[in-house]
Amino acid sequence: MDRRTLLGGALLAGVGSAGLARAQQSAKRRNILFILSDDHRFDALGFMQVQKFLETPNMDRLAHEGAHLKNAFVTTALCSPSRASILTGKYAHQHKIVDNNTPMQPGMEFFPQYLQKAGYKTGFFGKWHMGNGGDEPQAGFDKWVSFRGQGNYLPAPAGLNVDGKKVPQKGYITDELTDYAVEWLNARSKTEPWFLYLSHKAVHSAFIPADRHKGKYKDAVFTPPATMDATGDMARNRPMWVQNQRNSFHGVDFSYYEGKPIGEIFKTYAETLLAVDESIGRLLETLKQRGELDSTLIVYMGDNGFAFGEHGLIDKRTAYEESMRVPMLARCPELFPGGTVVKEVVANIDIMPTFLQTAGVESPKGIPGLSFLPLLQGKKLEWRDGLLYEYYWERNFPMTPTMHALRGAKFKYIHYYGIWDIDELYDLDEDPHETNNLISNEKYKDVVQRMNKQLFDVMQDTGAMSIPLFRDSGGQSNRRNPNSPAPAPFPSDLTKPVGKP
Ligand SMILES: [Ca+2]
Numbered sequence: 001m002d003r004r005t006l007l008g009g010a011l012l013a014g015v016g017s018a019g020l021a022r023a024q025q026s027a028k029r030r031n032i033l034f035i036l037s038d039d040h041r042f043d044a045l046g047f048m049q050v051q052k053f054l055e056t057p058n059m060d061r062l063a064h065e066g067a068h069l070k071n072a073f074v075t076t077a078l079c080s081p082s083r084a085s086i087l088t089g090k091y092a093h094q095h096k097i098v099d100n101n102t103p104m105q106p107g108m109e110f111f112p113q114y115l116q117k118a119g120y121k122t123g124f125f126g127k128w129h130m131g132n133g134g135d136e137p138q139a140g141f142d143k144w145v146s147f148r149g150q151g152n153y154l155p156a157p158a159g160l161n162v163d164g165k166k167v168p169q170k171g172y173i174t175d176e177l178t179d180y181a182v183e184w185l186n187a188r189s190k191t192e193p194w195f196l197y198l199s200h201k202a203v204h205s206a207f208i209p210a211d212r213h214k215g216k217y218k219d220a221v222f223t224p225p226a227t228m229d230a231t232g233d234m235a236r237n238r239p240m241w242v243q244n245q246r247n248s249f250h251g252v253d254f255s256y257y258e259g260k261p262i263g264e265i266f267k268t269y270a271e272t273l274l275a276v277d278e279s280i281g282r283l284l285e286t287l288k289q290r291g292e293l294d295s296t297l298i299v300y301m302g303d304n305g306f307a308f309g310e311h312g313l314i315d316k317r318t319a320y321e322e323s324m325r326v327p328m329l330a331r332c333p334e335l336f337p338g339g340t341v342v343k344e345v346v347a348n349i350d351i352m353p354t355f356l357q358t359a360g361v362e363s364p365k366g367i368p369g370l371s372f373l374p375l376l377q378g379k380k381l382e383w384r385d386g387l388l389y390e391y392y393w394e395r396n397f398p399m400t401p402t403m404h405a406l407r408g409a410k411f412k413y414i415h416y417y418g419i420w421d422i423d424e425l426y427d428l429d430e431d432p433h434e435t436n437n438l439i440s441n442e443k444y445k446d447v448v449q450r451m452n453k454q455l456f457d458v459m460q461d462t463g464a465m466s467i468p469l470f471r472d473s474g475g476q477s478n479r480r481n482p483n484s485p486a487p488a489p490f491p492s493d494l495t496k497p498v499g500k501p
Pocket residue numbers: 038039078079303304
């Protein structure tokens with residue numbers, strides 16, 4: 001593989017500049033609506049039919065009337081790092097918000113600042129939770145509605161921060177944030193472009209659906225993931241740490257220290273998602289009434305995925321598909337037709353260059369993110385064939401180790417750091433559920449070597465060759481259930497009987 005392809009930064013300077021010039025020539029300072037949800041996994045979409053009962057009619061509508069970016073990922077599957085990557089176009093090791101505790105670095109620039117300079121009015125509504133737990137207004141936004149940390153589904157003493165003032169939260173958070181967003185949208189002039197960032201608290205745990213949706217899926221039948229078992233054909237050559245996470249706060253044997261059945265947890269998640277879907281419907285209707293529905297670029301995505309029993313795990317953080325993959329939908333009939341499907345690997349780091357190109361604003365040089373606007377428009381261009389994924393161990397949740405991975409179109413290579421365990425390689429064409437770890441299979445020795453080199457090349461070139469270290473912060477969810485399965489044995493790859501070579 002050409003390293004330039006992998007890095008993307010150089011590519012932006014090359015292929016990207018032609019596209020940018022075209023965009024600038026025909027630049028209409030297009031309105032942009034960005035809706036982010038929290039922990040919404042890639043396949044929890046009605047039209048994907050993975051869990052038959054789950055309904056997302058407005059998300060389905062976005063895909064039908066717009067585009068489904070079916071291979072969308074995040075470069076770190078955790079709230080704060082992913083949000084910072086969205087706003088900066090950079091990997092976590094570059095913007096330095098590598099976990100949920102690290103504060104924002106002085107001088108950080110967020111892309112809405114570029115939009116403001118280009119004459120946009122900008123509004124932020126919802127969960128910021130990036131680099132600290134604060135709710136104070138941040139650079140780049142003319143209008144600000146937020147809350148501290150994770151916020152609350154229902155009214156709580158902490159309330160909201162509206163343009164720097166503490167204001168009570170009156171109702172269910174998803175609806176209330178949508179109210180604020182619609183109100184701001186309706187106050188916009190038709191002659192001045194706007195950028196609206198609606199950042200839902202939902203569907204983060206602990207899930208609380210709106211009253212009108214509670215119990216809707218009570219009798220629905222959840223299909224457990226194929227990889228939930230600890231052993232057997234769906235768990236071939238699984239690392240020891242994954243087996244051990246089963247009996248933890250983030251595992252199926254001790255989920256959230258309760259051991260509640262995964263299907264029950266998922267059904268509450270799906271009910272909580274219904275209000276997010278309705279929020280999209282309300283925004284679509286508002287745009288229609290304003291006569292801006294077909295000219296506005298709308299992008300919906302999740303900030304990271306979420307496991308519901310896959311590999312015996314819950315939560316995100318890992319480099320498995322259900323964790324690092326996110327739903328991404330886009331709609332703008334003036335730019336691309338309905339039913340568009342983008343297959344290329346796109347990521348959270350691509351949001352900034354995509355929106356800037358849409359606005360006719362040049363992206364800063366050297367960021368790894370790429371504009372996927374040309375992909376939406378069906379244009380052929382050279383694209384990355386491997387995406388760097390990184391996760392840094394948190395003392396708060398010690399069951400998931402530091403890892404770096406390379407997610408290609410066919411293979412995924414996961415490389416762990418600081419633990420005594422095995423790495424992973426999956427052939428995603430043959431094995432989309434990541435059931436058969438090929439890391440020690442002789443047939444794939446060359447693939448492992450090639451991907452190891454590519455992984456370290458991109459890490460070297462983007463400044464990822466050190467592991468961040470921070471002071472302790474927050475509590476620890478580090479307990480196991482003494483009555484659940486014992487720790488896993490060492491993988492056979494790591495054993496060597498006495499006297500054998
Ligand atoms: Ca999240």
